Structure formats: structure tokens, C-alpha cells
Amino acid sequence: MKATVPISSAGLKTACSQCNLQELCLPFGLSENDIDRLDELVGTRRKIKRQQHLYRAGDLFEAIYAIRAGSFKTDVLLEDGREQVTGFQMTGEIIGLDGISTEFHTCNSIALEDSEVCVIPYAKLEELSRKVEGLQHQFHKVMSREIVRDHGVMMLLGSMRAEERLAAFLLNMSQRFTARGFSSAEFHLRMTREEIGSYLGLKLETVSRAFSRFQDEGLIAVQQKHIRILDGAGLKRLLQHQPAGG
Amino acid sequence: MKATVPISSAGLKTACSQCNLQELCLPFGLSENDIDRLDELVGTRRKIKRQQHLYRAGDLFEAIYAIRAGSFKTDVLLEDGREQVTGFQMTGEIIGLDGISTEFHTCNSIALEDSEVCVIPYAKLEELSRKVEGLQHQFHKVMSREIVRDHGVMMLLGSMRAEERLAAFLLNMSQRFTARGFSSAEFHLRMTREEIGSYLGLKLETVSRAFSRFQDEGLIAVQQKHIRILDGAGLKRLLQHQPAGG
DNA sequence: CGCCCTGTTGACCCATGTCAAAGGCTGTGG
DNA sequence: CCACAGCCTTTGACATGGGTCAACAGGGCG
Numbered sequence A, B: 001m002k003a004t005v006p007i008s009s010a011g012l013k014t015a016c017s018q019c020n021l022q023e024l025c026l027p028f029g030l031s032e033n034d035i036d037r038l039d040e041l042v043g044t045r046r047k048i049k050r051q052q053h054l055y056r057a058g059d060l061f062e063a064i065y066a067i068r069a070g071s072f073k074t075d076v077l078l079e080d081g082r083e084q085v086t087g088f089q090m091t092g093e094i095i096g097l098d099g100i101s102t103e104f105h106t107c108n109s110i111a112l113e114d115s116e117v118c119v120i121p122y123a124k125l126e127e128l129s130r131k132v133e134g135l136q137h138q139f140h141k142v143m144s145r146e147i148v149r150d151h152g153v154m155m156l157l158g159s160m161r162a163e164e165r166l167a168a169f170l171l172n173m174s175q176r177f178t179a180r181g182f183s184s185a186e187f188h189l190r191m192t193r194e195e196i197g198s199y200l201g202l203k204l205e206t207v208s209r210a211f212s213r214f215q216d217e218g219l220i221a222v223q224q225k226h227i228r229i230l231d232g233a234g235l236k237r238l239l240q241h242q243p244a245g246g
Numbered sequence C: 001c002g003c004c005c006t007g008t009t010g011a012c013c014c015a016t017g018t019c020a021a022a023g024g025c026t027g028t029g030g
Numbered sequence D: 001c002c003a004c005a006g007c008c009t010t011t012g013a014c015a016t017g018g019g020t021c022a023a024c025a026g027g028g029c030g
Helices: A034-042 A123-133 A134-157 A162-179 A191-202 A204-218 A231-238 B034-041 B124-132 B133-159 B163-180 B192-201 B204-215 B232-238
Strands: A043-049 A053-055 A063-069 A070-076 A083-088 A110-112 A117-122 A186-188 A221-222 A226-229 B045-048 B053-055 B063-071 B072-077 B082-087 B108-111 B113-122 B186-187 B218-224 B226-229
Touching: A034 A123, A043 A053, A053 B034, A063 A123, A063 A231, A063 B226, A070 A117, A070 A191, A070 B133, A083 A191, A083 B133, A110 B108, A117 A123, A123 A134, A123 A221, A123 B133, A134 A162, A134 A191, A134 B082, A134 B124, A134 B133, A134 B192, A162 A186, A162 A204, A162 A226, A162 A231, A186 B163, A191 A204, A191 B133, A231 B204, B034 B124, B034 B133, B045 B053, B063 B124, B072 B192, B082 B133, B082 B192, B113 B124, B124 B133, B133 B163, B133 B192, B163 B186, B163 B192, B163 B204, B163 B226, B192 B204
Parallel strands: none
Antiparallel strands: A043 A117, A053 A110, A063 A117, A070 A083, A070 A110, A186 A226, A221 A226, B045 B113, B053 B108, B063 B113, B072 B082, B072 B108, B186 B226, B218 B226
């Protein structure tokens, strides 16, 4: 039952103007006119199978990517094998920005499920954003938003205790699913407990125990990767007034 | 003994083309010609006294700043009073990038000593970087470098133990002092143990103890904020092969 | 000169890591 | 369609790194 017509993984033409992810992606806030010009820019799509790398630390940087379907994690590896997951990305989000700095990627990007990205050649993006003010501004916002997000993660890792971190994580996921038109109360996590733990600076057992405790307290219902939020306000309450940890 | 001629804190004209921090700052890599055009852009300088804010979370974002003299910390505050220091900045570094995302700053920037910054009005920067390709590229690199740096901090906070964090911090400071023409082996920290601790996700007592242990082991000599690195290789060794912590 | 802020050190404790075992899901091959 | 293998998750028992609390010391500024 394989596809009888082999489809080149890099052969599909993309069109931002046709895409229903506009609101979440690089075109956000641009005029129709400007979005049409973006179409020139975004070259091809690329399919990435679950567990495969979109790029690796050390790869030459040539393009940034907009996630068209699926989801990814980015991570950094230390020589001794320790892994730090630096983020989870969903549809409409832009990845690869780390590569601009040195012309080489500094982290790995791995698909959490079969996924598809729009390839945005970076040289072309710079060129076009010199002509299209709205694009320039939106691109800067995307980068700045990444910086702000990173600061939030630092806050999480540097100042919050295990349960606060997980609560913040769940609320963040919920909000992002909502923005994509999915239920805010019920969703399917694509990553393992170990990956969540790495992101949150915790061991997988600690993550698992925190899930169990949340469930015992009636805040959520967990079944493997399937999460149902029963008491979002309760989760939010966890984020405040906690005695400072770690 | 006050200055007899009152100097407006915002009245001094800046010139990148004259500045000896070029190599570390926004002009890096630009042609002489392009740097001359930067001079139009960079409006004024502003002096900030020790402990004063350059901007606060919630302030309207209008400009980014290049540090001309002195040093700063940036931090994020939680409602319950917890503070996370997100970075320490030295001469030539650019601060304020967090504000692009929402038009409002999301963190506080506080001078660690009497300092001076060059004010770079953001609207003008976007305008000029549409005309000057090199400036555009350099600005993007600055933002990307901040993202990469943040990932490094996440690694630190998420995967390293207390002594590794401090060793990484000291090596990083050493390297940045070197880049500024100061000794790599001997320097003066501008921040308190508490601020270092907040940055590294540790309590001040833990930072103090780690300093003492490093001293006992002959890796460094500490006297208050004055640090002398005696065995840089030893510090580097601490960063590897450590059993994964926290 | 004295106060206050910063830093150091000790004793104790707790949150989270470590190690271990077992159960459930999923995918694959027979 | 079933059985098996491997991964993921959960849970328990125990260990420990770093937090907490407290006392004190040094240095700089008023």
C-alpha cells in the first residue's frame, strides 16, 4: 500500500498565501500583498519522519524552517552525553534561528512525529526583508519572541520547583494547543517523560511522580501521553505563592 | 565638587566610527562606509548610576542599547517576588532585544556599576538596516547569538551541578574579560553572590561554598569580588565527565 | 567610628536524584 | 491473529546535593 507515485520530499511548492497557519507563522500581520511576496521566498517543503533530524549541531546554516505539520524538539548535547532539550515546537513556529549567529547550527532539531516544514532560504529572507518592511518587522518579532521565551525557561529552571515547572509546562502546552484550534483541556503530548524532564531540568521519574500527584489531587487526568486538564485554575495557583525552590 | 557645567544625561552625541568598542559591538564586520552611516543612527548616550534601571519590565520599547561603559544585569520578577537573573552584560553588548516582541520590555535592566549606554532608536535601526545589508546581517547575528547564549544557560540550569555551573560561569567571564583586553586570569566581579546564584539557579550560600571549595582545591584565589584563576584547565575539567546532576 | 551590606561557614533537612522492579503499550514477525 | 520484544511509564526504597536557618566576620560608606 505504498504511494504509487513517489513524491520527492523536497519537491512541493509552498504558498503562504494559501496556508491556514498564517496567523501563527511568519506571515502574521502582513498585508495580502506582502504575503504574496513571501510566496516567492518560501521554496519547498520537506518531510521529516518521526525521530529524524531536521538539522544537527554543526550543520551549515542555510535556511530557517516553518513547521507546516507535526512537531519537533530542539536539544543541545554535551560531550559527556548529557542532553538538554531547549524547546518543543509546534505548527507555525519557526526553527533554526540559532544558526544565524555563526553560520552553523548549534543545536539539533528532531521530529517528534512525522512532520513537514517549509524551507525558507535565509539569504533570500534577508533580501526580501530589506524590501518588505512588514516582513522585516515580523521576522524581528519572531526572534525577539524566542529570546523572551528562553528567559521564561530560565525562570522555570532557575527558580521553580518540580511541580511548578510541570504545571507551567502543561499550561503552556494547553495555551498553544488552544491557539491552534484544539481543545485547551485535552491533548496528546508527543514527547516522552524523559524529554519533558530534560526540558524542565528534572529526571523522568520526578516528572512521572508529579503527573501522578496532579492526578491524585484532581488537577488533571493522565493516561500515558494523553492529558486532560480538570482544574486549570488549580494548576495556575501552583505557580504562585510557592516557597522558592532550587 | 560637582561638575560646574551640568551635562544632560542624554545630550552627548555618539559616534561608532570613533568608538574603540567596534569589534565587540553592532559595527563589527561593517565597512568603514557603513559604520559612518551607523553614526546617523545612534542618537545619544545615557548615563546610568549603579543600581538604577535602564528600563523595566512593562516599559514601552523604543530603543535598544549598546553598553559603552560599565555593566548590567537583566532579570525577570515573579509576582511572588522570586527573581531570576537572565544575564550579565558587559561593554559592547546589546541589550533590550526582548522588547521587540511585544513593543514592551519583558525584563528589567539594572546597572551593576555606574555605566553608560548608546541609545539606538529601534525604528531608525530597522529603517537603516533595510538600506545597509551589512548592518541588517550583523543585527540578526546579535539576536541569534543571544538565542544561542540562552540555550547555553538552559543547559547549565537544566543539566549541570552546582560546581559545574560556577566553573562555567567563571570561564565565561574570563573569556569575556579577555575579549575586552583585560586579564583572563584576574578580574573583578561586579555582581553579588546572590546575583550569581540567581543567574545559576543556586542559593548564595551554595555559590559561596563552591568558591571556597575551588579555592581549597587550588583552582582559584578568591577575595570578595576579586577572582584570580590559578588553574583554568582544572576548571574546564570540572565541566566534563561529571555525573549528571539535578 | 560604627553600621549595614555582603560574604563565609556550620548544622541540619528536604526535594529530588538514583537504583530497582514490574506492568502496560506498541510494533513486528511468525 | 497471536506472541514476543523493547520501550515507556509507574512506583517504591533509599541516598544525597543543595537548600534553610543561624551565627559571625570583614569591608566600605556615611
